[in-house]
Amino acid sequence: MFRHTNTNKKPLCLGLRGGIVVLLLGLFSSALHAETLRLGVLSFRPLAETVVRWQPLADYLGQQLNGRNVELIAANYEELESKIQAGALDFVLTNPAHYVMHRNQSGFSGPLATLLVEEHGYLLSQFGGVVLTLAEYRHINSLNDVPGRRIAAVSRGSLGGYQAQAMALLEEGAPLPNQADLLFTGMPHDRVIDALLTGEVEVGFVRSGVLESLLADGRLAPGQLRVLGSAQGQRYPLALSTELYPEWPLLVLPHVDAELSRLVAAALLLFEPDDQLAAAMGIRGFAVPADYSTVEALARSLRLPPFDQPPSFTWRDVWDKHRYWLVALLVCTGLLLLSTVLLLFYYRRALVAGTQTRQLNRALGESEALLRQITETIREVVWVRSPEQMLYINPAYEQVWGRTTESLYANPDSFIDSAHPDDRERIRQALMDDGVGKQPFDEVYRIVRPNGEVRWLHARSYPVVDDQGRVLRNAGTAVDISDMKGIEEELARSNADLEQFAYVVSHDLRQPLRMVNSYVQMLQRRLEGQLDGDTRQMMQFAIDGAARMDQMLLALLDYSRVGRKGQPIAELESQAVQDEALHFLQPLLEEAGAKLEIEGEWPALMASRDEMTRLLQNLIGNALKYRLAERPLVVQLRGERRGEHWRCCIVDNGIGIPPEQIPRLFQIFQRLHSREQYEGNGIGLALCRRIVERHGGSIWVESAGEGQGSCFCFELPLQGPDGLRAGVCCAVGG
Ligand code: ADP
Numbered sequence: 001m002f003r004h005t006n007t008n009k010k011p012l013c014l015g016l017r018g019g020i021v022v023l024l025l026g027l028f029s030s031a032l033h034a035e036t037l038r039l040g041v042l043s044f045r046p047l048a049e050t051v052v053r054w055q056p057l058a059d060y061l062g063q064q065l066n067g068r069n070v071e072l073i074a075a076n077y078e079e080l081e082s083k084i085q086a087g088a089l090d091f092v093l094t095n096p097a098h099y100v101m102h103r104n105q106s107g108f109s110g111p112l113a114t115l116l117v118e119e120h121g122y123l124l125s126q127f128g129g130v131v132l133t134l135a136e137y138r139h140i141n142s143l144n145d146v147p148g149r150r151i152a153a154v155s156r157g158s159l160g161g162y163q164a165q166a167m168a169l170l171e172e173g174a175p176l177p178n179q180a181d182l183l184f185t186g187m188p189h190d191r192v193i194d195a196l197l198t199g200e201v202e203v204g205f206v207r208s209g210v211l212e213s214l215l216a217d218g219r220l221a222p223g224q225l226r227v228l229g230s231a232q233g234q235r236y237p238l239a240l241s242t243e244l245y246p247e248w249p250l251l252v253l254p255h256v257d258a259e260l261s262r263l264v265a266a267a268l269l270l271f272e273p274d275d276q277l278a279a280a281m282g283i284r285g286f287a288v289p290a291d292y293s294t295v296e297a298l299a300r301s302l303r304l305p306p307f308d309q310p311p312s313f314t315w316r317d318v319w320d321k322h323r324y325w326l327v328a329l330l331v332c333t334g335l336l337l338l339s340t341v342l343l344l345f346y347y348r349r350a351l352v353a354g355t356q357t358r359q360l361n362r363a364l365g366e367s368e369a370l371l372r373q374i375t376e377t378i379r380e381v382v383w384v385r386s387p388e389q390m391l392y393i394n395p396a397y398e399q400v401w402g403r404t405t406e407s408l409y410a411n412p413d414s415f416i417d418s419a420h421p422d423d424r425e426r427i428r429q430a431l432m433d434d435g436v437g438k439q440p441f442d443e444v445y446r447i448v449r450p451n452g453e454v455r456w457l458h459a460r461s462y463p464v465v466d467d468q469g470r471v472l473r474n475a476g477t478a479v480d481i482s483d484m485k486g487i488e489e490e491l492a493r494s495n496a497d498l499e500q501f502a503y504v505v506s507h508d509l510r511q512p513l514r515m516v517n518s519y520v521q522m523l524q525r526r527l528e529g530q531l532d533g534d535t536r537q538m539m540q541f542a543i544d545g546a547a548r549m550d551q552m553l554l555a556l557l558d559y560s561r562v563g564r565k566g567q568p569i570a571e572l573e574s575q576a577v578q579d580e581a582l583h584f585l586q587p588l589l590e591e592a593g594a595k596l597e598i599e600g601e602w603p604a605l606m607a608s609r610d611e612m613t614r615l616l617q618n619l620i621g622n623a624l625k626y627r628l629a630e631r632p633l634v635v636q637l638r639g640e641r642r643g644e645h646w647r648c649c650i651v652d653n654g655i656g657i658p659p660e661q662i663p664r665l666f667q668i669f670q671r672l673h674s675r676e677q678y679e680g681n682g683i684g685l686a687l688c689r690r691i692v693e694r695h696g697g698s699i700w701v702e703s704a705g706e707g708q709g710s711c712f713c714f715e716l717p718l719q720g721p722d723g724l725r726a727g728v729c730c731a732v733g734g
Pocket of ligand 1: 622623626652654655656657665670671672673679680681682683684685686710
């Protein structure tokens, strides 16, 4: 804008203007043609009035374009629009909103020029809106106080009379006025002021300049009205509450030649403000094209055409406008997703864990069923008990004990009570050793069934302890070994019968044998001198045979006497046994010139004294007998304690034994050598085996072969045979 001053420069300006246009026309006359130019003007008043107002402009342009015919076409909005669409216009003078719409819809270029008007002595190409209230309304002080008040405005389509103010409210962050609060007065703007002054409304929207006009006319007293939200920083001479918006533009349609456009633009800009023509049109000429972006921004914000349709947003627009919200939304969505994934993960893990637990439980159930099936079908008794109570006992208990499992659950100590009176104390002691169930239990004993039947049992139990060694439970088994015991007893009886038989046979046979021997010897003496040599030799054979048979019967007698006629098993010193045996063998030792080496431990043990002496005597005697003539004999006696056992070995450096012959050495009457080579009857080692086995031990021989010497060993339990420890020894072997 600039201040208009009435000067005397007109002739000079006109001259300059005319000269330049003529010069341009001369230069570009080839571009001009005789076609009529069509200048459309938006008419919001009666068409004739508009034609009268703007005809001078058409005439002026025709004159400036070298007499070219310029037709003025005044049209209301719809007509003007249809003519634009039909290409029936070349230039258009219209309002800013109309221009902005075409710029966005039809690709119109910028306007050629913007109208210049005079307001109260100022030349202005921009205008704005004013928000007014009565000066006395102290409760309305800013634009933010406007919403909710009754408001008078010119019309919804008026840029200076409504839209500019609405835009200002939005920019202040205030909401748009409600429809119910609005009173549209229509033109002229004075009506708005009237509504305000009559108190019909509290706020009025008018175009800039209206206030000053009313003040100048004296229709308003100074200070009667107050301007709200005066636009700070705007270099504008009139009262203003809003952004500034440019005046009407003169547009050129896209089909118009660029050169012609330039000439028209030049002609427009050369229009003098104080020109008669300008005055006739109520304007002061044209200014260089103003910036219409404020109009466009307003149209966008208020959703005016062409922005009344929902805008097509690109992602970029969304990002630019709402980036902070978007980031926050993305973060929230991410967190939500993350927590969902985590939740799913843990849910799945729990599901898997649940499935695994179910599988484990099923496997456990199956294994338990299998275990139960086994324990409930076997004939052996299986039980588990805690120090206080019986936890489990299988049905075999009822078969073996002849009592119900319920009775045992009710009274776990009936386990001891049911033992045979002769065994009961021993069982109680075994169980009570170091407290109930703290030691493994392994006993053979008898029980008495309720019907009085006696059964033999082999019972074992083991403590189940925790980390601190506390006994949690005892698990045990019991096997009914009565049948085996029966067989054992039968065997023992049969052995006893056999021994008796052997004894009787060997004892009783000796008598007739001795008779045979005596009579043959008597015959030999009587017939002395009458017998020839052969007959005498035959008689001698008979006497020798009888003597050998007697020896064999004696040996058999000895064999059958083991365990029957000897001393009972009792504690003895092995050292004493060794001394006794060596005492008997002294003459033989001296005869053989043997070197005797005795080493190791010779402890006390439970054994039959004369049988042990016999055992050592036989083995040492064999070592002396089966020596090599060419090698000085060395005999070692080695004793060694091995846990609960004592091992004794008699080692010689004699003739040795072929390994393949070893298995038959301990059988009765088995010999590896002829009587001519070595005196003997083959019963010594069989006797040794019988003695050792009766004591619950074992005997064996090792030899590397002929000429390699032999090592005869036996091992005996220090506490005597099992039966002896169980107190039933005598019943079995005695
Ligand atoms: P006997 O000595 O009366 O023949 P034994 O039963 O004592 O009967 O021995 C059986 C056989 O074992 C003997 O005939 C002998 O061949 C062999 N034998 C026993 N002791 C030894 C030994 N120390 N060295 C080599 N052979 C032996």
